[in-house]
Amino acid sequence: MANTLVFGHKNPDTDTIASAIAASYFLNQIGNDTEAVAQGEPNAETQFALDYFKVAAPRVISSADTETVVLVDHNEAAQSVDNLADVTVEGIYDHHKFAFTNATPLYITAKPWGSVATILYYEFKQANIEIPSDIAGLMASAIISDTLLLKSPTTTTYDQPALEALAKIAGLTNYEAYGLDLLKAGTDLSSRSDKELIDGDAKSFEMGGHQFRIGQVNTVDIDDVLARQSGIEAAMVAEGYEDFLFVITDILNSNSKAIYLGDANQAIESAFNATLTNHVIDLPGVVSRKKQVVPPLENQF
Amino acid sequence: MANTLVFGHKNPDTDTIASAIAASYFLNQIGNDTEAVAQGEPNAETQFALDYFKVAAPRVISSADTETVVLVDHNEAAQSVDNLADVTVEGIYDHHKFAFTNATPLYITAKPWGSVATILYYEFKQANIEIPSDIAGLMASAIISDTLLLKSPTTTTYDQPALEALAKIAGLTNYEAYGLDLLKAGTDLSSRSDKELIDGDAKSFEMGGHQFRIGQVNTVDIDDVLARQSGIEAAMVAEGYEDFLFVITDILNSNSKAIYLGDANQAIESAFNATLTNHVIDLPGVVSRKKQVVPPLENQF
Numbered sequence: 001m002a003n004t005l006v007f008g009h010k011n012p013d014t015d016t017i018a019s020a021i022a023a024s025y026f027l028n029q030i031g032n033d034t035e036a037v038a039q040g041e042p043n044a045e046t047q048f049a050l051d052y053f054k055v056a057a058p059r060v061i062s063s064a065d066t067e068t069v070v071l072v073d074h075n076e077a078a079q080s081v082d083n084l085a086d087v088t089v090e091g092i093y094d095h096h097k098f099a100f101t102n103a104t105p106l107y108i109t110a111k112p113w114g115s116v117a118t119i120l121y122y123e124f125k126q127a128n129i130e131i132p133s134d135i136a137g138l139m140a141s142a143i144i145s146d147t148l149l150l151k152s153p154t155t156t157t158y159d160q161p162a163l164e165a166l167a168k169i170a171g172l173t174n175y176e177a178y179g180l181d182l183l184k185a186g187t188d189l190s191s192r193s194d195k196e197l198i199d200g201d202a203k204s205f206e207m208g209g210h211q212f213r214i215g216q217v218n219t220v221d222i223d224d225v226l227a228r229q230s231g232i233e234a235a236m237v238a239e240g241y242e243d244f245l246f247v248i249t250d251i252l253n254s255n256s257k258a259i260y261l262g263d264a265n266q267a268i269e270s271a272f273n274a275t276l277t278n279h280v281i282d283l284p285g286v287v288s289r290k291k292q293v294v295p296p297l298e299n300q301f
Numbered sequence: 302m303a304n305t306l307v308f309g310h311k312n313p314d315t316d317t318i319a320s321a322i323a324a325s326y327f328l329n330q331i332g333n334d335t336e337a338v339a340q341g342e343p344n345a346e347t348q349f350a351l352d353y354f355k356v357a358a359p360r361v362i363s364s365a366d367t368e369t370v371v372l373v374d375h376n377e378a379a380q381s382v383d384n385l386a387d388v389t390v391e392g393i394y395d396h397h398k399f400a401f402t403n404a405t406p407l408y409i410t411a412k413p414w415g416s417v418a419t420i421l422y423y424e425f426k427q428a429n430i431e432i433p434s435d436i437a438g439l440m441a442s443a444i445i446s447d448t449l450l451l452k453s454p455t456t457t458t459y460d461q462p463a464l465e466a467l468a469k470i471a472g473l474t475n476y477e478a479y480g481l482d483l484l485k486a487g488t489d490l491s492s493r494s495d496k497e498l499i500d501g502d503a504k505s506f507e508m509g510g511h512q513f514r515i516g517q518v519n520t521v522d523i524d525d526v527l528a529r530q531s532g533i534e535a536a537m538v539a540e541g542y543e544d545f546l547f548v549i550t551d552i553l554n555s556n557s558k559a560i561y562l563g564d565a566n567q568a569i570e571s572a573f574n575a576t577l578t579n580h581v582i583d584l585p586g587v588v589s590r591k592k593q594v595v596p597p598l599e600n601q602f
Contacts, residue, residue, distance in 0.1 A: 098409070099402040103599050105413035105591070106399065112406035126427060290406070298404050 002035035004090060005066050007058075007081070008116075009074035010039045011201055014046045014182075018142035019072040019116035020058060022135050023093055026120060027070065029129050034070065037061045039081065043200060045145060045186025045218075052178075053137035053170065073116045075100040078204045093119055096290060099206075114152070114159035117142035121162040137170035144179040145186070148218075148251050154288045183251050187219045194228060194235035198246050205294065208301035210264070213241040216289050218251045226280065229259065233279065236261050245297075249287050256283040258293075264301075271296040303336035305391060306367050308359075308382070309417075310375035311340045312502055315347040315483075319443035320373040320417035321359060323436050324394055327421060328371065330430050335371065338362045340382065344501060346446060346487025346519075353479075354438035354471065374417045376401040379505045394420055397591060400507075415453070415460035418443035422463040438471035445480040446487075449519075449552050455589045484552050488520045495529060495536035499547050506595065509602035511565070514542040517590050519552045527581065530560065534580065537562050546598075550588050557584040559594075565602075572597040 006024040008016025017038055024036035038058040042050055050057055063083040070091040076099045077084050091107035092100070093116050111119050117139040124131050131139070143163045147155040150163065167175035189197060202215035219225050225232075225248045236244045236259070243262035250256065258281050260268050265276050274281050286292040307325040309317025318339055325337035339359040343351055351358055364384040371392040377400045378385050392408035393401070394417050412420050418440035425432050432440070444464045448456040451464065468476035490498060503516035520526050526533075526549045537545045537560070544563035551557065559582050561569050566577050575582050587593040 095406055097403055097405055098407065101400040102398055103596060104398055105396055106411060107413065108399070108409045108411035110407060110409035112408065295404065 001066070003033040003066060004035075004068045004070055005037050005061065005064050006034050006070040006072060007037045007039060007061065007064075008072045009079040009203070011043075011199065011203070012038045012040050012046065013043060013201060014049055014138075014145035015115045015117055015142040016073040017042055017046050017058060018049070018135075018138035019093060019120060021055065022117060022120045022124075022131075022139050023070060023072050025132070025135055026124060026127070026129060027091075030127065035059070043186060044188060045182060046141075048182055048185035049138055049141035049145075052182075053134040053141075055134050055138060075110075078206070093123075095119060097294075111158075113156045114150075114154050115143045115146035117146075117166075118156075118159050118162045121166060122158070131166070131169055133170050136166045137172065140166040140170055140172060140175060141182055144175070144182055148254070148287055149176065149179045149183065151254055152288045152291075154291045183218060184220065187217075187251065189217060189219060189225060194231040195238070197225075197228075198232060198235050198239070198244075203289075204241075205297075207298055210262075210301050211242045212297065212301070213239065213244045214247065214289055214293060214297075215244070216247040216249060216293075218249050220250065220252050222248050222250050222255070222257050226257065229278075229280070232259060233261060245293070247283070247286070247289060247293060251287070254285065254287050256286040257281065258283055267300040268297075271300040302367070304334040304367060305336075305369045305371055306338050306362065306365050307335050307371040307373060308338045308340060308362065308365075309373045310380040310504070312344075312500065312504070313339045313341050313347065314344060314502055315350055315439075315446035316416045316418055316443040317374040318343055318347050318359060319350070319436075319439035320394060320421060322356065323418060323421045323425075323432070323440050324371060324373050326433070326436055327425060327428070327430060328392075331428065336360070344487060345489060346483060347442075349483055349486035350439055350442035350446075353483075354435040354442075356435050356439060376411075379507070394424075396420060398595070412459075414457045415451075415455050416444045416447035418447075418467075419457075419460045419463045422467060423459070432467070432470055434471050437467045438473065441467040441471055441473060441476060442483055445476070445483055449555070449588055450477065450480040450484065452555055453589045453592075455592045484519060485521065488518075488552065490518060490520060490526060495532040496539070498526075498529075499533060499536050499540070499545075504590075505542075506598075508599055511563075511602050512543045513598065513602070514540065514545045515548065515590055515594060515598075516545070517548040517550060517594075519550050521551065521553050523549050523551050523556070523558050527558065527560075530579075530581070533560060534562060546594070548584070548587070548590060548594060552588070555586065555588050557587040558582065559584055568601040569598075572601040 020036040024034045027034045036058045064087045068088045068090045072093045094110045198215045205212040247258045321337040325335045328335045337359045365382045365388045369389045369391045373394045395411045499516045506513045548559045
């Protein structure tokens with residue numbers, strides 16, 4: 001067994017899985033003994049990428065059974081393994097806001113870029129370590145996923161060159177066509193239950209005393225999802241969170257609507273400068289939870 | 302005025318001052334508009350280095366008057382400017398444990414190495430940016446100071462090559478002789494009042510509900526300092542902290558003794574596996590607060 005586990009956040013997405021695999025490979029190349037693992041099974045989009053590049057899904061863990069760990073794509077304890085406090089975090093690669101406390105000095109490479117895969121691409125380049133083509137394909141998929149094919153406002157000037165270089169290594173001659181297929185693979189929601197829908201990508205946030213749950217799904221037709229509103233709301237209520245915002249994002253037109261359940265209607269309306277009608281709020285132009293949903297909520301709470 | 306202030310911790314030491322100056326220079330070279338400032342006047346050791354390399358001390362601030370800041374050599378709010386919560390932290394260069402929370406993604410470069418100056422040396426090297434000789438001299442001084450001339454257990458394999466390269470750039474043909482002069486410049490305690498002695502390098506830590514204050518002085522004769530014990534204790538009491546540990550370190554022989562005032566005698570004795578006699582505890586081999594004092598205390602509290 002490896003000395004150190006490398007893993008991303010709960011409800012893994014493509015960037016979390018790809019970055020764990022890429023970071024583990026990178027760390028092993030520079031002399032460490034690590035294994036990439038995951039806090040859950042790949043979602044449909046990630047599975048599409050794994051199948052395409054013929055990479056096995058990482059082993060699923062619920063707690064770390066090594067003394068040391070490396071976190072990718074998250075740093076907050078609420079998004080990490082349950083026994084995080086009992087292990088030593090030796091390193092972090094992340095692109096989110098920070099809420100991290102530990103007892104010993106560690107390695108952190110954080111940059112406010114589109115994906116952790118982007119950050120890792122430049123780490124490989126700097127260290128002059130070759131990226132295997134299958135891992136490059138996963139990293140390219142992660143950039144496509146997190147930046148919605150470079151259209152999300154989270155996209156930085158670092159992401160496009162990284163995506164182009166990785167696509168070349170991976171032998172993706174038309175990354176835009178591949179990217180649309182990848183994103184669409186994540187939007188086939190018909191086979192997913194209401195509970196699976198709201199849990200799929202949900203993250204917990206602590207905001208001014210409120211326990212805030214924020215889920216998000218990508219789709220090519222928001223109305224398709226809203227047709228299931230009553231079932232989705234029942235599933236949201238069943239989870240028992242104080243506040244639950246479920247964001248439904250149209251990845252083709254870069255718009256969202258969100259269902260909100262909680263006791264802070266007015267704060268939600270102020271945060272997004274729009275009106276809640278039948279629990280639904282219109283979020284034109286919004287595609288990024290990190291950049292366009294969490295910050296206005298944090299300002300309110 | 303610059304857009305972004307770059308500064309280290311309260312009670313600045315040589316690494317904090319040198320790293321602020323070096324990081325600001327580095328960031329300006331890659332297109333930012335920053336100014337290195339400090340949360341206090343240089344101590345005697347740092348002043349020796351500034352005089353030697355003919356660099357002006359950074360402007361002293363108590364709160365940040367820019368919207369954005371970069372932190373060096375610290376990340377905990379207790380060690381930072383009073384209005385930290387009102388400004389945006391855009392970047393951090395640090396080598397300490399972490400207790401950092403913010404609202405937006407940011408740049409963090411943290412490594413568990415001997416000094417922040419070491420980390421910055423490799424940043425300059427990676428980016429292929431030349432280090433001016435006076436800044437290289439300050440960075441070499443910072444490595445010497447934080448690692449006690451590479452003898453502290455905080456010293457890593459990265460520090461010696463960085464020190465040697467920086468000494469060469471700075472024209473220091475014998476960095477060991479310079480280093481001893483630098484360290485001794487910080488040990489002339491006779492001109493400092495008891496209050497100045499305990500405040501000089503003191504930092505606050507939150508440990509299991511205890512407000513812990515830990516000060517440290519370097520000396521070439523511990524008994525010289527203990528001869529002032531009653532005055533020092535009076536000054537410690539006057540500060541009003543729940544727990545105060547004042548570590549007196551013999552930099553020539555790499556040993557320490559500490560004066561402890563507080564209500565947790567037994568925890569202190571357990572942490573260091575030694576006996577308190579007349580408030581004094583023997584700490585053989587201890588020279589590093591970060592590596593040999595804080596961790597055993599955190600395990601106790």
